[in-house]
Amino acid sequence: MSNNLRILVATKRVIDYAVKIRVNAAGTAVETANVKHSMNPFDEIGTEQAIQIKEGLEKAKTGKAEVVVVSCGPAKVQETLRTALAMGADRAIHVESNDELQPLAVAKVLKAIVEKEKPDLVILGKQAIDDDSNQTGQMLAGLLNWPQATFASKVELGEKAMTVTREVDGGVETIKTALPAILTTDLRLNTPRYASLPNIMKAKKKPLAKLTVAELGVDVKPRLEILKVAEPAKRQGGKMVESVDDLVDKLKNEAKVL
Amino acid sequence: MSTPTRHRVIALYKQLFYLGREYPAGADFFHKKLKSAFVKNKDLRDPAEIQKRIDLGDYVCKEIEAMYHINKYRAMKKRYYDTQDESLLQSKLESGNWEDLQAGKR
Numbered sequence: 001m002s003n004n005l006r007i008l009v010a011t012k013r014v015i016d017y018a019v020k021i022r023v024n025a026a027g028t029a030v031e032t033a034n035v036k037h038s039m040n041p042f043d044e045i046g047t048e049q050a051i052q053i054k055e056g057l058e059k060a061k062t063g064k065a066e067v068v069v070v071s072c073g074p075a076k077v078q079e080t081l082r083t084a085l086a087m088g089a090d091r092a093i094h095v096e097s098n099d100e101l102q103p104l105a106v107a108k109v110l111k112a113i114v115e116k117e118k119p120d121l122v123i124l125g126k127q128a129i130d131d132d133s134n135q136t137g138q139m140l141a142g143l144l145n146w147p148q149a150t151f152a153s154k155v156e157l158g159e160k161a162m163t164v165t166r167e168v169d170g171g172v173e174t175i176k177t178a179l180p181a182i183l184t185t186d187l188r189l190n191t192p193r194y195a196s197l198p199n200i201m202k203a204k205k206k207p208l209a210k211l212t213v214a215e216l217g218v219d220v221k222p223r224l225e226i227l228k229v230a231e232p233a234k235r236q237g238g239k240m241v242e243s244v245d246d247l248v249d250k251l252k253n254e255a256k257v258l
Numbered sequence: 259m260s261t262p263t264r265h266r267v268i269a270l271y272k273q274l275f276y277l278g279r280e281y282p283a284g285a286d287f288f289h290k291k292l293k294s295a296f297v298k299n300k301d302l303r304d305p306a307e308i309q310k311r312i313d314l315g316d317y318v319c320k321e322i323e324a325m326y327h328i329n330k331y332r333a334m335k336k337r338y339y340d341t342q343d344e345s346l347l348q349s350k351l352e353s354g355n356w357e358d359l360q361a362g363k364r
């Protein structure tokens with residue numbers, strides 16, 4: 001088996017999972033200024049999977065793989081790309097846009113990139129933890145008319161094909177698909193590595209190409225309008241009761257459960 | 259102090275310092291502890307003893323990375339995957355049938 005693969009990994013810069021989300025004063029979006037951002041955890045899993053495929057091929061001496069990471073957004077997404085490069089990706093593509101990008105827009109941008117780069121496999125996180133859309137991978141597969149394997153929890157690569165174990169409701173499903181294909185990652189696919197300090201330094205020297213949405217000629221106009229963003233209802237505090245009678249009284253008159 | 263392990267120790271300190279930036283109890287907390295741990299061993303001269311400390315440092319690095327991963331994994335699992343477990347737990351709590359619950363958890 002000889003393989004010369006190019007793997008495209010899409011990543012998104014999102015608010016860090018550990019940050020407590022706050023809705024802005026106007027109630028139209030969440031507060032993103034001065035908030036810690038990091039790579040979307042599912043995209044981290046995707047990057048790790050691409051690197052594992054590459055390392056697996058190199059170890060078995062059956063081929064080579066090039067891992068290309070791509071991200072769309074303002075200049076700051078370059079931090080996310082550098083993280084992916086530090087993990088072990090070979091080069092990065094930054095598609096600059098300061099507008100809000102919805103899944104369809106991102107899928108169109110990725111389609112343009114796929115047509116330029118001609119990868120054998122595109123890996124995306126199954127969803128981003130900020131908007132939880134879970135659409136980009138599927139839309140990209142639709143736009144390209146490529147097979148898709150979503151929610152992957154295990155991937156085995158073969159000759160021009162791959163076998164993917166998918167997480168579905170109440171169990172797993174194993175499918176085989178030809179390459180090129182779209183793969184979206186589920187949580188249990190792998191354990192993403194933590195980039196070491198020397199690798200972060202080396203990542204600064206890896207190539208990072210910069211493109212703009214206009215150069216790709218993609219229409220990224222939002223198709224959806226967000227009307228309102230609201231926080232979940234606050235939990236009401238508990239009450240101390242003095243005696244059993246008091247408790248019974250409160251259950252009867254206030255909670256009305258008796 | 260120009261021993262063969264000097265660079266190794268400095269690299270270890272840098273790696274731990276870098277890892278400490280995301281420490282849940284706060285970067286300051288971690289960096290203080292890190293510094294005092296290194297200062298405490300600054301007079302070590304026995305190469306075997308120094309190597310032992312370096313190995314310990316490498317081990318701590320691995321543990322911290324594992325902890326970060328598990329924290330993230332748990333947060334994700336709680337957010338996106340636990341609804342079934344919760345309703346299962348609720349029904350088991352109500353029926354008081356703990357054996358099944360244990361078996362269901364694998």
